[in-house]
Amino acid sequence: MLQTNGEKVFNVVNYLLLIVVALLALAPFLHVIAQSLSSHRAIVSGEVGLWPIEWNLLAYNEVVKDNAFWRSFYVSVLRTVLGTFVNVALASMLAYPLSRTYLKGRGPIMFIIVFSMMFNGGIIPTYLVVKSLNLINTFWAFIIPMAVGAFAVIVLKNFFQAVPEELEDSARMDGCSNVGILFRIFIPLSMPAIATMALFHAVAHWNAFFDAVLYIQNRNLFPLQVFLRELIQFNSTNASLMDNLERQMIANESLKAATLIAATVPILLVYPALQKYFIKGIMLGSVKG
Amino acid sequence: MAKRGTTVSAQRPAHLKVAPELPRKGRIPEAFRYWDLYLIMVPGLLFFVIFKYVPMWGTLIAFQDYSPFAGIRNSPWVGLEHFERMFNSKEFYQVFINTLLISLYKLFWGFPAPIILALMLNEVRHMLFKRSIQTIVYLPHFLSWVIVGGVLINILSPSTGIVNEILKYFGIEPIMFLGDERWFRSILVISDIWKSAGWGTIIYLAALAGINPQLYEAATVDGANRWKQVWHITLPSLLPTIAILFLLNLSSVLDVGFEQILILYNSLVYSVGDVIETYVYRVGISQGEFSYTTAVGLFKSIIALILVVLANSATKKMGHEGIW
Numbered sequence: 001m002l003q004t005n006g007e008k009v010f011n012v013v014n015y016l017l018l019i020v021v022a023l024l025a026l027a028p029f030l031h032v033i034a035q036s037l038s039s040h041r042a043i044v045s046g047e048v049g050l051w052p053i054e055w056n057l058l059a060y061n062e063v064v065k066d067n068a069f070w071r072s073f074y075v076s077v078l079r080t081v082l083g084t085f086v087n088v089a090l091a092s093m094l095a096y097p098l099s100r101t102y103l104k105g106r107g108p109i110m111f112i113i114v115f116s117m118m119f120n121g122g123i124i125p126t127y128l129v130v131k132s133l134n135l136i137n138t139f140w141a142f143i144i145p146m147a148v149g150a151f152a153v154i155v156l157k158n159f160f161q162a163v164p165e166e167l168e169d170s171a172r173m174d175g176c177s178n179v180g181i182l183f184r185i186f187i188p189l190s191m192p193a194i195a196t197m198a199l200f201h202a203v204a205h206w207n208a209f210f211d212a213v214l215y216i217q218n219r220n221l222f223p224l225q226v227f228l229r230e231l232i233q234f235n236s237t238n239a240s241l242m243d244n245l246e247r248q249m250i251a252n253e254s255l256k257a258a259t260l261i262a263a264t265v266p267i268l269l270v271y272p273a274l275q276k277y278f279i280k281g282i283m284l285g286s287v288k289g
Numbered sequence: 290m291a292k293r294g295t296t297v298s299a300q301r302p303a304h305l306k307v308a309p310e311l312p313r314k315g316r317i318p319e320a321f322r323y324w325d326l327y328l329i330m331v332p333g334l335l336f337f338v339i340f341k342y343v344p345m346w347g348t349l350i351a352f353q354d355y356s357p358f359a360g361i362r363n364s365p366w367v368g369l370e371h372f373e374r375m376f377n378s379k380e381f382y383q384v385f386i387n388t389l390l391i392s393l394y395k396l397f398w399g400f401p402a403p404i405i406l407a408l409m410l411n412e413v414r415h416m417l418f419k420r421s422i423q424t425i426v427y428l429p430h431f432l433s434w435v436i437v438g439g440v441l442i443n444i445l446s447p448s449t450g451i452v453n454e455i456l457k458y459f460g461i462e463p464i465m466f467l468g469d470e471r472w473f474r475s476i477l478v479i480s481d482i483w484k485s486a487g488w489g490t491i492i493y494l495a496a497l498a499g500i501n502p503q504l505y506e507a508a509t510v511d512g513a514n515r516w517k518q519v520w521h522i523t524l525p526s527l528l529p530t531i532a533i534l535f536l537l538n539l540s541s542v543l544d545v546g547f548e549q550i551l552i553l554y555n556s557l558v559y560s561v562g563d564v565i566e567t568y569v570y571r572v573g574i575s576q577g578e579f580s581y582t583t584a585v586g587l588f589k590s591i592i593a594l595i596l597v598v599l600a601n602s603a604t605k606k607m608g609h610e611g612i613w
Contacts, residue, residue, distance in 0.1 A: 007515050014412055021406065022425040025487060028440045031451055035443070046454045094333030097326040109334065116337055119594045121344025122586025123566065124573045128350075128357075129343050148336045179325045207433030210548055214574065225435045229552065232439040253449060260439045267431050275427055 029264075036060065036257035043253045059258035069259065071220060072227035079142040079223060080205040087201040088194055090148045095156035096182045117150045127214055141215035142205070142223070152197040159193040160186055196277045203274065206267065224263050231256055351584035364580075371584035381568070381585065388564040391474055391550075392542045399482045400538060403489030404531060408523065410490060411497045412515070426487025437484055438552035441476070442467065473558040480553075481546060496530040497523065533604050540600035543589050565589050 030050045035043055036059050037052035047053050063069055094113075098106050120126075126145070135141040163186055171181045187194065209225035216222065222230075267274075351371055353364040375381050406426070413419040429437065444450045445466040453463040466472045504522050513521065547566035554562040563571070565585060573582030 004514065010412075010515065014409055015418070018409055018413065018418075018422050022422050025426050025429055025483070028444055028483075032440050032443055043449060046449060046451075046457075049451065090333045090336065093329040097323075097330050100323075100326065103323055103326060109330070112334070112337055112342075116341035118597050119345065119590055120341065121346075121348050122583060122590055123569050124579050124583045124586060125344035125347030125350070126340065127574065128347055128579065129340060131357075133339075144336075145340055147340075148333050150337075153333070177325065178323055179329055182329070203431055207431075207435075209433065209435050210551070213551075214570075225433055228435050228439060232435070232442055232552075253443070256439070257443065260436055260443075264432060264436055271428065271431060274431060275424060 032257045032260055035254055036261050038254060040254060059254040060262070062255050063258050063262050068219075068222075068227060069224075069262070072222050072224045073263075075139075075221055076206060076224040079139070080202050083143045083146070083205040084198050084202045086143055086147050087149060087152065088198050091152040091156055091197065092182070092187060092194065094148065095153045096160055096186060098153070099157045099160035113150050113153055123214075130215055136215050137218045137221065139221060142208075142211060145211065145215075146204075146208075149197075149201065152200065155197060156190065156193055159190050163189055192277075199270075199274055199277050202270075203267070228259060228263055231259060348583055348587045348590075350580050351587045353580055355580040355583075357579070367580075371581045372588070374581060375584055375588065383560065384563050384565055384568045387561060388543055388545055391477055391562075391564060392545045394474060394478045395481050395545070396538055396542070398478050399486065400535065402482050402486040404493055404527070406486055407490040407493035407497060408519065410494065411523065412519075423487075423490075426490070428487070429484045430488035432484070434484075434546075434548045434552050437480065438549070441480055441553065445476070467553055468555065468557040470558055470561045473554070473562050477549065477553065477562070481549065492534070493527060493530060496527055500526045529607075532607060536600040536603055540596035541593065542596065543593055 027050065031048070034048050034050055034052045037055055037057070038048045039054035039056060039058075042048050042053035097103055098110060100106075130136065130141060130145050133144075135144060167185050167189070168181055171185050176184060207225065209223065209229060212221075212223050212226045213229075216226070347361065350361055350364065352366060352368060353361070354367050355361065355364045410419055410422065413422075444452050447453055447463045447465045447468075452466070457463065464472060466476050500523065504526075505518055508518050508522055543565060545564050545566075547564055547570075550562055550564055550567050551570070554567065566589075569582040569586050572578050573586075
């Protein structure tokens with residue numbers, strides 16, 4: 001295709017602007033990575049930009065030696081794995097019957113689910129329910145209060161509806177039970193949707209911190225996000241304190257940077273998979289039924 | 290298996306929605322035949338009842354002087370006292386204004402960002418370049434506000450932050466961005482755009498991919514250049530998506546992303562940064578004023594419900610399928 005001069009200029013400008021946008025998206029991270037690998041001296045004197053000065057791995061060494069970090073890491077991994085499993089299992093078990101047109105009473109149940117997305121009781125009444133169930137300061141406070149996502153139920157229901165009915169009929173002819181059909185036919189066939197929902201929930205579990213702030217006071221149960229928050233806020237709230245105390249905390253700047261990066265790495269590792277599935281998942285959500 | 294499946298469907302015309310035949314013993318009511326399907330719904334339904342509907346019922350404490358010891362049954366009723374306190378409270382007034390302002394700023398600056406970015410990406414013909422840029426700009430979406438907040442506190446620090454180092458280079462005095470009332474809201478808006486603009490392009494890029502390429506071919510034949518094609522084909526095709534997303538955003542105007550604020554704010558900027566949810570959390574959980582803050586939360590939930598219903602009927606009026 002022939003390009004006019006105007007189009008050529010436009011293309012160059014467009015490409016340059018997009019590169020700038022991408023750099024802006026990345027720069028804060030490059031800076032923090034650079035800090036985590038730099039010496040205390042270089043950070044305090046403000047020499048560190050996007051490239052580490054006086055390379056060293058001392059900060060990461062400190063992070064790896066910190067028991068509290070590993071305990072929080074473990075809590076986060078456990079809640080992500082278990083929580084995601086519960087999310088996907090319960091959502092499928094709710095979505096499948098709702099996708100069967102021959103089942104009675106689907107309308108009211110669907111309404112119960114959709115209405116809960118539009119109106120909620122708020123933070124305090126939910127907190128009181130969690131409290132009255134004695135979930136405060138237990139690991140289950142991470143799992144049970146967010147056990148089912150309404151959005152996942154709707155997406156999976158629509159996906160199950162698109163599976164050809166004949167498959168259900170033939171499985172039934174072969175003597176498969178109603179529930180068996182779900183686990184042997186529908187779930188294997190719906191793996192793209194299920195994987196997408198699993199990733200949605202996994203990211204939500206890994207990143208969640210407000211439920212822990214609300215429900216958990218026991219430090220042994222702090223997930224990584226709360227551990228990080230404490231580490232960060234310790235500095236920001238005390239930033240205006242006395243000079244020598246401040247200087248002492250600045251010395252921890254590279255430690256903080258290293259902890260931030262260490263907590264980000266798991267997400268970065270699964271990011272390629274995430275990106276691929278999530279984009280499909282967004283499209284799944286747009287199918288209505 | 291597939292073969293058998295087709296014979297079954299051949300016996301039963303597709304337009305007749307009849308329940309699959311099961312071996313019957315006498316007359317079993319329809320519902321009992323699928324008892325196991327009802328049974329597997331129970332855990333999920335219990336969740337919705339306990340964690341969504343019991344709290345709705347729990348909002349009754351907004352009309353009580355709730356005490357955790359007396360419980361909801363025995364706490365004294367006080368009518369609309371908490372709502373009166375709320376509407377007469379200067380503090381709540383400020384919180385409400387903050388919520389609206391932050392939300393509208395985010396809408397005003399943040400809503401066009403993904404549209405512009407998507408249009409720019411759409412004009413890129415080099416697929417590898419396009420995909421690389423997409424991968425990079427989606428990334429911030431997957432990081433928690435704790436991490437993004439940590440990065441922000443790091444780069445905005447008045448003593449060691451790189452932003453202030455750059456300002457110093459230009460001879461500008463260091464600014465305590467996160468402790469300064471004049472800067473706090475701008476930081477909220479900018480960091481929100483930074484985190485979500487890239488991810489927000491996905492839905493627009495999907496809409497752009499759905500545009501019939503023949504339209505562009507026809508326009509080229511008619512002598513329209515790239516600018517004119519964007520103006521007369523791309524933008525009009527995007528308009529329904531833009532309108533629906535705008536309405537959706539407007540209807541959630543009271544949701545300001547309070548995790549972000551909870552991470553970033555401190556007592557220095559309460560006057561500009563405290564929003565309904567952080568206020569409920571602060572006064573409700575930390576100070577134990579359950580009834581009053583439930584009233585505040587209920588007020589927010591009701592407005593949100595009204596706005597969603599309005600947005601839905603508005604999208605239907607515009608001739609689109611509603612949100613539900």
